[in-house]
Amino acid sequence: MALKAVKTKVSLADKAYRELKRKILDNELHSSQQMTEAEVSVLLNMSRTPTREAMLQLANEGLIELKPRHGMRVKPISIDDMQEIYEILTGLESTAAALCATKGLTEEQLSLMHDAVDTMNKTLDQDNLTEWAKADEQFHRYLVEFADNNRLTSLVSNFIEQSHRFRMLTLKMRPKPTNSNKDHLDVISAIELRDSEKARLIHHQHREKSGRMLIALIKEVGLNHI
Amino acid sequence: MALKAVKTKVSLADKAYRELKRKILDNELHSSQQMTEAEVSVLLNMSRTPTREAMLQLANEGLIELKPRHGMRVKPISIDDMQEIYEILTGLESTAAALCATKGLTEEQLSLMHDAVDTMNKTLDQDNLTEWAKADEQFHRYLVEFADNNRLTSLVSNFIEQSHRFRMLTLKMRPKPTNSNKDHLDVISAIELRDSEKARLIHHQHREKSGRMLIALIKEVGLNHI
DNA sequence: AGAGTCTATAATGTATACATTAATAAATTT
C-alpha cells in the first residue's frame, strides 16, 4: 500500500489488505465465494471504509475481481491468464538475468545463489519437493533482487502472487525438476562471465520450458481455472 | 480503476482519478506542489472520499507520492527512476516483439505497423518531430498490442505514463532519430519471418540504444529530476 | 407454467462527523 512504506503504525486499511491477501494466497478464500463490502467488513471486524480501500487495492493488483452490487470474489485464474502471466514473468526474469550480468554481482550475492542451487540439489535427492520449491523460489527471488531495479522487483512479486495458487496446486503433479538445477547453474555461470545475452537466453529458455510444461500439465488434468 | 471496465456510469472517484492523471501528464501539476486531501477536493470540487480513493490509486501507480500530514505531490522522476523504467520497458517491449514473432501477426496488423514507419519516414523528412514522435509511439503501441497479452499491454501503458513527462521534455533535445525507422523496419521483418529471437534482439538493442542516449542527454543537460 | 410488472431490499458511492495525532506556532526558560 502506498502509505505503508512511510509509517510505523499500520492503518486498518493496510491490515485489511494484508489479511485478505493472506487468505487469498493461502486458499482460505476461493473464487466460488462472493462477498459484499459489508460481509468482508464483518469478516475483518472493521468498518467499510478501510475494507473498501483494501478491496480496491487488491482488485487493482489482479487478485480479486469486483462485481457491482455483488461484492468481491477471488479472481479465478484461467489457463489463458497463466499463459499471460508466464509470458511476462519469462520476459521480466530474463531481463533480470541480463541485468545481473551487465551490472555484475558481488561474491556474496553469487554465493547466495549457489547456496540456493545447492539446496535444490540436496532436497531433490531427498525427494522433498516442498523444500525444493522453496529453494527454487529463493533462487528466482535472488535473481530479481540482485538485478537492482526496485520496480522490476515489485512487478515480479505481484505476478508471482497472482500465480501462487496455481503453482502450489501443480507442485506435486509436475515431473521431477531434474533440469532446473542445471539451468540455474548455467545462468549463474553466464552472470559470472558478465555475458548478459547468454544469461538472458538461458533463463528465457528455462522459463519458457517450465511454462510450457506447466500449461500442458494443467490441460492434461483438465483444469480450466482455479 | 478496477470498477470502470464494468460500468457505464463513471464514479466521482474515477473522475477524480482521470482528472488528476491528466493534470500530471500535461504538466498542470508539478512535483514542487504539495497538496492535502482537502486542497485536492477543492480543486476537483468533490468530497474527500472519492478524492482520497483516486489519490491512493495514483500513488500505487507511481505517478504521485503521499507524504503523511502533507498530502500528495507529483512524484519526481529522477535519472535513476528513468533508468529503472527504461530497463523494464526494454525487457517488456522486447518480450512483446518476440511474442509477435512467435504468435504471428495478420496482414492487417503488419500493414498497420508498416504504415506507422512510413509516417515516421515522412515526418522525419519534414522535420516534424512532434508528428514523428506520435508515429513512433503508435508503432510501439502496436508492437505491444499485437503481442496479444492484456497484462503486458497494461504494464507497458503504466510505465509509459510514468516516463511521459520526461520523454516530452527531451523530445526536442534529442538528435534526429534517423536510426529508429530502420530499427523498426528490421523488427517488422523479423516478425514476418517468425524469428522471435531476432525480433527480440533487434528491439532490445533499439530500446537499449534509445535509453542510453536519453540518459546521457539528461545528464548532459544537468537534469537531476522532474 | 411462464412472462411481465411492481415493490422492497440491499449494495455501494459519497459526504461528513469525529477521534487521533503529527506539525506548527506561541510561550517560556536558559
Added chain:
DNA sequence: AAATTTATTAATGTATACATTATAGACTCT
C-alpha cells in the same frame, strides 16, 4: 538568541449516515 515546552491547529484514518440504484422476490396476467 537559542532551546525547550506547551498549546493550538490541521491532516487524515475511520465510522456511519444518506442518497441512489441495481437486484431479487412477490404479485399479476396470460
